[in-house]
Amino acid sequence: MSNTSEATRQPIDFASFPDARGHFGKYGGQFVPETLMAPLRELAEAYARYREDPEFVAEFQSDCKDFVGRPSPLYLAARWTRETGGARIYLKREDLNHTGAHKVNNTIGQALLAKRMGKTRVIAETGAGQHGVATATVAARLGLECVVYMGADDIQRQAPNVYRMRLLGAEVVPVTSGSRTLKDALNEAMRDWVAHVDDTFYIIGTVAGPHPYPMMVRDFQSIIGRETREQMLAVEGRLPDALVACVGGGSNAIGLFHPFLGDESVSLYGVEAGGHGIATGEHAAPLSAGRPGVLHGNRTYLMEDDNGQIIGTHSVSAGLDYPGVGPEHAWLKDINRAVYTSVTDDEAMKAFHALTRTEGIIPALETAHALAYAEKLARELGPDRCLVVNLSGRGDKDIQTVAEREGIEL
Amino acid sequence: MSRLAERFRNLQHQGRTALIPYVTAGDPEPGFTVPLMHAMVASGADVLELGVPFSDPIGDGPVIQQACERALRHGTGIRDVLGMVRRFREQDAETPVVLMGYMNPVEIMGYAAFAREALESGVDGALIVDMPPEEMAEVAEYLEGEGLDSIFLVAPTTTEERMQLICDKARGFVYYVSVKGVTGGDGGLDVEAVGGRVQRLRSMTGLPVGVGFGISDADMAARMGAVADAVIVGSALVRRIEANQGDAERARCEITTLVADMRRALDAGTVPA
Numbered sequence: 001m002s003n004t005s006e007a008t009r010q011p012i013d014f015a016s017f018p019d020a021r022g023h024f025g026k027y028g029g030q031f032v033p034e035t036l037m038a039p040l041r042e043l044a045e046a047y048a049r050y051r052e053d054p055e056f057v058a059e060f061q062s063d064c065k066d067f068v069g070r071p072s073p074l075y076l077a078a079r080w081t082r083e084t085g086g087a088r089i090y091l092k093r094e095d096l097n098h099t100g101a102h103k104v105n106n107t108i109g110q111a112l113l114a115k116r117m118g119k120t121r122v123i124a125e126t127g128a129g130q131h132g133v134a135t136a137t138v139a140a141r142l143g144l145e146c147v148v149y150m151g152a153d154d155i156q157r158q159a160p161n162v163y164r165m166r167l168l169g170a171e172v173v174p175v176t177s178g179s180r181t182l183k184d185a186l187n188e189a190m191r192d193w194v195a196h197v198d199d200t201f202y203i204i205g206t207v208a209g210p211h212p213y214p215m216m217v218r219d220f221q222s223i224i225g226r227e228t229r230e231q232m233l234a235v236e237g238r239l240p241d242a243l244v245a246c247v248g249g250g251s252n253a254i255g256l257f258h259p260f261l262g263d264e265s266v267s268l269y270g271v272e273a274g275g276h277g278i279a280t281g282e283h284a285a286p287l288s289a290g291r292p293g294v295l296h297g298n299r300t301y302l303m304e305d306d307n308g309q310i311i312g313t314h315s316v317s318a319g320l321d322y323p324g325v326g327p328e329h330a331w332l333k334d335i336n337r338a339v340y341t342s343v344t345d346d347e348a349m350k351a352f353h354a355l356t357r358t359e360g361i362i363p364a365l366e367t368a369h370a371l372a373y374a375e376k377l378a379r380e381l382g383p384d385r386c387l388v389v390n391l392s393g394r395g396d397k398d399i400q401t402v403a404e405r406e407g408i409e410l
Numbered sequence: 411m412s413r414l415a416e417r418f419r420n421l422q423h424q425g426r427t428a429l430i431p432y433v434t435a436g437d438p439e440p441g442f443t444v445p446l447m448h449a450m451v452a453s454g455a456d457v458l459e460l461g462v463p464f465s466d467p468i469g470d471g472p473v474i475q476q477a478c479e480r481a482l483r484h485g486t487g488i489r490d491v492l493g494m495v496r497r498f499r500e501q502d503a504e505t506p507v508v509l510m511g512y513m514n515p516v517e518i519m520g521y522a523a524f525a526r527e528a529l530e531s532g533v534d535g536a537l538i539v540d541m542p543p544e545e546m547a548e549v550a551e552y553l554e555g556e557g558l559d560s561i562f563l564v565a566p567t568t569t570e571e572r573m574q575l576i577c578d579k580a581r582g583f584v585y586y587v588s589v590k591g592v593t594g595g596d597g598g599l600d601v602e603a604v605g606g607r608v609q610r611l612r613s614m615t616g617l618p619v620g621v622g623f624g625i626s627d628a629d630m631a632a633r634m635g636a637v638a639d640a641v642i643v644g645s646a647l648v649r650r651i652e653a654n655q656g657d658a659e660r661a662r663c664e665i666t667t668l669v670a671d672m673r674r675a676l677d678a679g680t681v682p683a
Contacts, residue, residue, distance in 0.1 A: 307487030
């Protein structure tokens, strides 16, 4: 895979990635302890079978419609567009999904797969708690035992979601190793899976992890981009000029981007968490300031030191507080198909308030990163253009964090 | 002949099972490791396995995770570990040393540099826990080029087809994981089932087969030793470091006592060829 302009002029068949062993160029793959190689193969085979199975596809679609409430609206943020004074900004309203974020698209797909594979127990990792809640929700509905691993520090910052998961019948296990955040929750879930491969299905919440997860999660989330494409053609009569999404692991971004990868006229912008600023080193932006390495079963861009140790990340948003990123994003960066940038905690907070005040929509702090960049981009593009921001989640879970930052006691 | 092959050949002639203790390099502090390596050899270790500390050891249970965290507090990196092997070699040119660790530190150092410096330091082989044979082509080229052995895990979940693939790529010895789980599990070892799998592996390779994960005392070491060519003991030793923080002498003493107990139990349980 080359990132020269020569190569990008040749049309790439994006649907043919990853290869059979999960590689996107040099990224992806299956870097796991031997015990997991057999269950990963079993999973890849089951997924290959069911993704083509009309009954499975029909059940996924009907759940997306009747349980999640899809299609999610594509909403023209007219007042915010006017105040910004640039391109028309559309919001893909994943915040209106059942459980309040895009995460449920994927947990429905994986839980249906788990059920068909005869697994009786599902496990998950969670950062902000959105994926944990989405997993606990589908587990409750399908009658599956559910264990969610969550960093002890994240449990502190996301108490309402912890209680939601427990109400739904899930066991929430605090992870006290390492940095006590999302990456450590992922480690712990992997260890659980190694020990319980016979009856357990690991529902990974993002487009990271070993093959087939980055591909499978992408496929389930691509419903976002497919709907957006149809909706844009219906309201604007053309494709958008740009798509903007926040990137932690990158599942909402790849879900929006993927159906547009072959459309050269559509620019793609992934927005990482700049934390206190890239220059301070206190951020969670591996694509902007990291380098390639191997973590959590795949090769991708990572935040790491010169000894190959994963270093601590910082973001105001627990859901973006992850030192790696999905391997397909790493590849899209290298081949220059998508642009990855970052915004700071402060910029995200500003956008959080701007959207809340001008549109009556309280966005998740993760999403606020995409909104902050969209504002800049809309001005650059000018009034004749249009862009879509993935409004990946609602912000109710974050009001405590916002209040604390602003010195307000609730 | 590699140091590992020679050591295993001699043991086989004596009808003895190899004892392979594991400790995480730099735990609890950098100065502890090299003297401990010598002490373990004096207590009956045949091969040493040295863990390269990593921030995210997904194949390890809490005992070795915490060992990694203690080592990383002093910043022990992969080059420091190679330095420890080099110092060990100043006094011991015979005992094979195998590194056990994860892919990312090797990836950052660079495969060629790792293979070259490992060889120069006196390392004999490497077991990279999250590098299955499917992903190893490039690394293996460099390791083999320097004459280092690539050691692979075989797990209870490994299919027959993969067992053959692993046996074809493996050098030094094959490491059979005795439980579905991470390192340091307690009990629940099924010696008969492990023995059956070891036999199957022996029909596929001429390499020695070692067994590890969850071997916590001399009795279990002897029972596993009766069905395998080597037993690997890690968390049981590292627990002695954890339990005696601040008292290095006592930690070393308890580790060497356990190694010696296991050595006696293994030798008592084996019938000379």
